[in-house]
Amino acid sequence: MNPRTWHLAGLVLGLLAATxxxxxxxxxxxxxxxxxxxxxxxxxLVNQDGAKVKLKAMLESGEPVIVDFIFGTCTTIxxxxxxxxxxxxxxxxxxxxxxxxxxxxxxxENDTPKVMRDYLKRYRARPGWDFFTGxxxxxxxxxxAFNAYIPNKMSHYPLTxxxxxxxxxxxxxxxxxxxxxxxxxxxxxxxx
Amino acid sequence: xxxxxxxxxxLPADKALxxxxxxxxxxxxxxxxxxxxxxxxxxxxxxxxxxxxxxxVRSGLGTFEGGVVTLPTNGTKLGRTxxxxxxxxxxxxxxxxxxxxxxxxxxxxxxSLAHVLRTGLDPGGRELNPVMPRYDxxxxxxxxxVHYLWSLSAQLSPGVDTTTLRVATVITDExxxxxxxxxxxxxxNFVARHNAxxxxxGTRMYMSIGGQEMRGAYRKLALSVWRLxxxxxxxxxxxxxxxxxxxxxxxxxxxxxxxxxxxxxxxESRRLPCLFPITDFPVISDTDWxxxxxxxxxFQEGQAAARYLRGLEDPAPASRVLQIIQDxxxxxxxxxxxxxxxxxxxxxxxxxxxxGQGETVSLASLRTMLQQEKPTAVLLWTAAGTFDALDxxxxxxxxxxxxxxxxxxxxxxxxxxPEKARAFTWITYPYRDPKDEPAVSRYANSLLAGxxxxxxxxxxxxxxxxxxxxxxxxxxxxxxxxxRDNLLDRLGMQRDHILPDFLRLSFGPGQRYASKGCxxxxxxxxxEPKLVRKSEWVVH
Numbered sequence: 001m002n003p004r005t006w007h008l009a010g011l012v013l014g015l016l017a018a019t020x021x022x023x024x025x026x027x028x029x030x031x032x033x034x035x036x037x038x039x040x041x042x043x044x045l046v047n048q049d050g051a052k053v054k055l056k057a058m059l060e061s062g063e064p065v066i067v068d069f070i071f072g073t074c075t076t077i078x079x080x081x082x083x084x085x086x087x088x089x090x091x092x093x094x095x096x097x098x099x100x101x102x103x104x105x106x107x108x109e110n111d112t113p114k115v116m117r118d119y120l121k122r123y124r125a126r127p128g129w130d131f132f133t134g135x136x137x138x139x140x141x142x143x144x145a146f147n148a149y150i151p152n153k154m155s156h157y158p159l160t161x162x163x164x165x166x167x168x169x170x171x172x173x174x175x176x177x178x179x180x181x182x183x184x185x186x187x188x189x190x191x192x
Numbered sequence: 193x194x195x196x197x198x199x200x201x202x203l204p205a206d207k208a209l210x211x212x213x214x215x216x217x218x219x220x221x222x223x224x225x226x227x228x229x230x231x232x233x234x235x236x237x238x239x240x241x242x243x244x245x246x247x248x249v250r251s252g253l254g255t256f257e258g259g260v261v262t263l264p265t266n267g268t269k270l271g272r273t274x275x276x277x278x279x280x281x282x283x284x285x286x287x288x289x290x291x292x293x294x295x296x297x298x299x300x301x302x303x304s305l306a307h308v309l310r311t312g313l314d315p316g317g318r319e320l321n322p323v324m325p326r327y328d329x330x331x332x333x334x335x336x337x338v339h340y341l342w343s344l345s346a347q348l349s350p351g352v353d354t355t356t357l358r359v360a361t362v363i364t365d366e367x368x369x370x371x372x373x374x375x376x377x378x379x380x381n382f383v384a385r386h387n388a389x390x391x392x393x394g395t396r397m398y399m400s401i402g403g404q405e406m407r408g409a410y411r412k413l414a415l416s417v418w419r420l421x422x423x424x425x426x427x428x429x430x431x432x433x434x435x436x437x438x439x440x441x442x443x444x445x446x447x448x449x450x451x452x453x454x455x456x457x458x459x460e461s462r463r464l465p466c467l468f469p470i471t472d473f474p475v476i477s478d479t480d481w482x483x484x485x486x487x488x489x490x491f492q493e494g495q496a497a498a499r500y501l502r503g504l505e506d507p508a509p510a511s512r513v514l515q516i517i518q519d520x521x522x523x524x525x526x527x528x529x530x531x532x533x534x535x536x537x538x539x540x541x542x543x544x545x546x547x548g549q550g551e552t553v554s555l556a557s558l559r560t561m562l563q564q565e566k567p568t569a570v571l572l573w574t575a576a577g578t579f580d581a582l583d584x585x586x587x588x589x590x591x592x593x594x595x596x597x598x599x600x601x602x603x604x605x606x607x608x609x610p611e612k613a614r615a616f617t618w619i620t621y622p623y624r625d626p627k628d629e630p631a632v633s634r635y636a637n638s639l640l641a642g643x644x645x646x647x648x649x650x651x652x653x654x655x656x657x658x659x660x661x662x663x664x665x666x667x668x669x670x671x672x673x674x675x676r677d678n679l680l681d682r683l684g685m686q687r688d689h690i691l692p693d694f695l696r697l698s699f700g701p702g703q704r705y706a707s708k709g710c711x712x713x714x715x716x717x718x719x720e721p722k723l724v725r726k727s728e729w730v731v732h
Binding site for chain 1: 231232233234235236237238240241242246247249255257258259260262322323536537538684685686687688696698700701702703708709728729730732
């Protein structure tokens with residue numbers, strides 16, 4: 001955004017006001033599963049230890065990888081997605097192939113390496129789950145590449161992307177999965 | 193509201209309330225163990241990962257995110273029948289609706305609340321979305337949590353009645369009349385306009401999708417000015433006296449040249465929101481709740497300097513770092529921001545030299561400091577008095593490769609930085625690049641009407657304009673749920689705002705410093721130097 005004037009105040013704002021519980025029916029959103037091909041952008045992100053990492057090389061290294069988009073202070077969706085990651089890690093048997101769990105911040109200005117370290121600690125993340133921040137344009141590129149771009153982080157949605165190491169295609173899962181659904185998806189691509 | 197019991201699970205009610213609050217906010221059981229729950233049907237979660245507050249937020253009024261509605265779980269709402277349409281109407285108003293809509297569920301009781309938390313079945317027989325975890329709590333723990341929920345946002349906060357919402361702004365006595373005016377004129381204009389709208393639009397001021405409901409949300413504003421006098425250790429008692437005499441819902445803006453801490457601490461202890469005070473010396477805290485700042489002030493400039501220096505491709509300049517710190521709060525916060533960030537980045541030790549009060553730096557004294565420490569980079573946290581020394585330093589062969597200074601500390605003298613020093617001197621600049629600053633909108637200009645002298649360089653009236661915009665957004669989204677914590681919750685859910693001064697203001701539950709950025713700039717050569725951006729707005 002690069003407005004020529006500061007936005008106008010007043011009555012217009014009221015149109016955006018929404019009260020939780022006011023608008024939508026409360027059926028759990030259905031889970032939508034598709035198989036997609038994505039071109040991962042060649043951007044450099046920063047992980048929770050402050051290390052710079054090339055996203056494309058990391059995601060396309062051939063090891064099993066799962067991606068989601070979250071942020072440190074997000075309510076409802078990210079906690080549940082992250083509980084799913086933590087639970088999957090706990091379920092991986094000792095001899096299972098390594099899967100790399102990748103969380104990409106959609107609030108890169110606030111999510112500093114320290115904020116991300118603290119977040120992972122809260123979920124008792126084990127090695128193999130990394131959280132990435134970066135320059136806003138690079139994050140936007142990553143979101144766009146996965147058809148997950150949202151201009152306003154508060155309106156983001158739950159998405160899990162599982163890369164099939166054999167075909168290089170991505171299983172795109174829209175919605176919040178139960179543990180057994182998540183495990184079943186992983187099995188289908190030979191993770192677990 | 194339910195009648196207050198004397199004891200809960202065998203504990204005095206206030207003790208139970210504190211334990212219930214800990215369950216709600218920290219996910220810790222009265223025993224000290226983490227709460228356990230199951231989310232999404234079969235995913236076990238410990239309370240230390242997330243708990244009620246992570247979804248229902250602090251006020252209990254819930255959120256709407258990613259297609260998931262997290263319903264309110266505060267006392268008032270739980271005690272009433274829930275309706276999908278116009279959920280905020282009072283029972284009387286609902287009776288007057290032309291078309292009656294069916295209830296989504298009856299009011300909760302202690303027993304049905306315990307039941308829904310354990311099983312996810314509400315008293316209307318609906319099974320809740322599995323995103324709402326199931327909590328298998330023991331009876332006494334459940335009683336404590338339920339007791340807390342009944343008390344949560346159960347009564348409108350102080351400072352509000354059916355027609356008026358009262359706020360105050362704090363001014364400390366060293367602030368010049370001119371600077372006071374730069375804040376008070378736009379504030380008074382805003383309040384006058386807000387209140388005039390009421391007589392034109394009646395209570396339909398905030399039209400919205402829930403327009404029906406917003407009628408009851410609209411209140412006139414009353415603004416008090418609280419002037420604090422004398423030493424800052426007496427401010428808390430002065431504030432206490434003001435608050436007792438004139439209960440307010442929140443503090444709006446406010447201005448002081450010194451540390452905001454005494455006011456911050458007061459607000460924290462009284463659970464009183466303080467929105468966007470005009471200060472460069474905020475309290476830096478990850479956990480405090482009640483004061484929402486524009487930025488971390490000087491601290492943030494020091495922080496940006498550390499991240500920038502540490503992130504340079506060439507590691508040489510960062511190898512030996514010296515901070516030269518002029519006496520005073522500016523130097524204190526700039527150097528603290530640098531030091532703490534440098535340590536957090538694991539970048540090793542920082543040498544520091546503190547100048548005495550009023551001590552100036554000559555070329556000779558600067559040389560001595562540099563010969564002792566042999567730094568590769570110098571954080572020169574001083575005012576423009578060191579420019580001559582810096583000019584002399586330019587010709588020395590073994591001078592440090594990088595010098596960093598603060599634009600805010602230099603003030604308008606910034607552009608007098610000697611030409612010879614410009615190539616190796618970086619400036620922290622916590623505002624939008626001046627060449628990208630958008631024109632002042634007609635609306636903003638109209639709020640400044642009556643200001644006798646506009647001094648844009650103080651950024652007081654522009655910050656006031658920004659805080660009024662944000663306050664208004666918070667008021668609207670608070671709807672008629674006029675609870676102090678709800679105002680802060682709704683501000684925490686704002687989308688990014690593009691307003692004067694700061695490149696971007698961003699929000700999030702619990703985030704308390706809206707501007708996260710600070711550029712590193714250099715000055716271009718020539719007689720009319722311009723700022724040239726050397727970094728991104730946010731560097732990690």
